[in-house]
Amino acid sequence: MQPPPTEVLLRDAQDPLAGARERFHLPEGLIYLDGNSLGPAPVGVFRELQHAVAEEWAGDLIASWNDAGWFALPRTLGARLAPLIGAAADTVLVCDTVSINLFKCLHAALALRPERRVIVAEQAGFPTDLYIVSGIVGTRPDLAMRLQGRDGATLEELIGGDTAVVLVNHVDYRTGALRDMAALTARAHEAGALILWDLCHSAGILPVALEAAGADFAVGCGYKYLNGGPGAPAFAYVRPDLAAQVQPALSGWLGHQAPFAFAAGYAPAPGIDRLRVGTPPVLSLAALDAALDAFDGVSLDELWSKGQALAALFLETVEAHAPPGALRLASPRDPAMRGSQIAFHCASGYAVMQQLISEGVIGDFRDPDIIRFGFAPLYLRFAEVEAAARRLGDILATRRWDRAENHARAAVT
Ligand SMILES: *Cc1c(COP(=O)(O)O)cnc(C)c1O
Numbered sequence: 001m002q003p004p005p006t007e008v009l010l011r012d013a014q015d016p017l018a019g020a021r022e023r024f025h026l027p028e029g030l031i032y033l034d035g036n037s038l039g040p041a042p043v044g045v046f047r048e049l050q051h052a053v054a055e056e057w058a059g060d061l062i063a064s065w066n067d068a069g070w071f072a073l074p075r076t077l078g079a080r081l082a083p084l085i086g087a088a089a090d091t092v093l094v095c096d097t098v099s100i101n102l103f104k105c106l107h108a109a110l111a112l113r114p115e116r117r118v119i120v121a122e123q124a125g126f127p128t129d130l131y132i133v134s135g136i137v138g139t140r141p142d143l144a145m146r147l148q149g150r151d152g153a154t155l156e157e158l159i160g161g162d163t164a165v166v167l168v169n170h171v172d173y174r175t176g177a178l179r180d181m182a183a184l185t186a187r188a189h190e191a192g193a194l195i196l197w198d199l200c201h202s203a204g205i206l207p208v209a210l211e212a213a214g215a216d217f218a219v220g221c222g223y224k225y226l227n228g229g230p231g232a233p234a235f236a237y238v239r240p241d242l243a244a245q246v247q248p249a250l251s252g253w254l255g256h257q258a259p260f261a262f263a264a265g266y267a268p269a270p271g272i273d274r275l276r277v278g279t280p281p282v283l284s285l286a287a288l289d290a291a292l293d294a295f296d297g298v299s300l301d302e303l304w305s306k307g308q309a310l311a312a313l314f315l316e317t318v319e320a321h322a323p324p325g326a327l328r329l330a331s332p333r334d335p336a337m338r339g340s341q342i343a344f345h346c347a348s349g350y351a352v353m354q355q356l357i358s359e360g361v362i363g364d365f366r367d368p369d370i371i372r373f374g375f376a377p378l379y380l381r382f383a384e385v386e387a388a389a390r391r392l393g394d395i396l397a398t399r400r401w402d403r404a405e406n407h408a409r410a411a412v413t
Pocket of ligand 1: 099
């Protein structure tokens with residue numbers, strides 16, 4: 001491969017975030033454009049896990065629930081994460097999975113609008129979001145779901161006087177399209193509906209302003225751009241003035257106002273703590289805690305402008321090198337309209353991605369024909385992104401992706 005052009009090297013030399021790369025363990029020679037699916041391991045995680053196991057668990061055993069702050073971790077981490085999503089420290093809880101938090105928040109929102117029957121969502125939304133909505137509708141035959149892409153062209157036109165809650169992805173997981181949070185939240189509120197934002201592909205990559213937008217609920221992922229590790233706990237946000245009205249559907253003991261009173265009846269904790277369910281996964285929380293150190297001192301505006309610049313460089317280099325017609329852009333062309341992600345429609349996209357991976361560039365494939373690349377600005381260099389784009393162009397031009405072993409599907413794509 002030829003070396004990167006001088007102007008690309010110059011951009012790395014002038015990058016104010018360049019130093020943050022040292023906060024991550026990245027295998028030598030690999031170009032990792034899949035931080036939107038599983039973030040790489042931050043170096044601080046190794047030490048933190050060693051400490052949590054050797055000192056806290058092995059050494060201090062059960063005393064660590066108090067002494068090492070284990071019990072408070074869902075809230076301590078919520079407070080650390082809050083500035084990344086434009087929320088106050090005591091309005092975010094780190095807990096459970098996105099799917100479970102979606103269930104909890106949807107259920108709570110529906111109970112706050114008992115006279116309304118409709119959940120508005122996106123047909124092209126992340127599948128688990130739709131599955132959770134269908135699951136709830138399945139147990140409540142009085143409810144209905146109305147989907148953008150099936151029942152109407154836009155979310156806005158589907159929101160009406162019968163809408164209880166709107167569930168929407170801030171950044172589309174396939175195309176990277178970015179929604180206007182303030183405008184859509186205002187539209188939902190005008191109709192008297194509540195809104196639940198899924199931040200899986202925006203938290204940790206761009207400035208999110210939940211409180212300023214007046215958002216009611218939000219959920220997001222710990223293992224993508226937040227780099228918390230495989231299966232890292234997710235997070236949930238509830239608008240401060242709504243939290244006291246939330247009736248938890250998963251009324252577990254740790255969401256009780258006095259879990260260690262072991263009372264017979266359930267009474268929810270004040271505020272966001274009522275979204276707690278059961279015993280938290282302490283080791284996973286410890287890993288996420290160390291991972292959040294990677295954001296220390298980082299400006300979200302700088303993060304986003306670098307992410308946009310990386311994505312733009314990738315797009316322009318791919319378009320200069322790929323044969324005409326081999327790829328069709330699935331992402332918005334305007335950087336202001338997308339997250340830090342570029343996706344293309346690509347015939348035989350699975351095989352093309354397999355070939356690219358075998359040549360040291362990791363992206364991923366999403367059915368039916370999307371190849372997807374995430375640009376996490378904390379650790380990526382402009383030179384890597386430029387090289388990855390040229391390699392993709394070259395693979396398409398030579399058709400060397402067309403080998404039998406590239407067509408066999410693995411369980412996780
Ligand atoms: C990754 C992702 C999820 C993951 O949900 P889990 O229950 O944590 O596995 C949910 N929604 C979106 C939009 C995602 O991108």
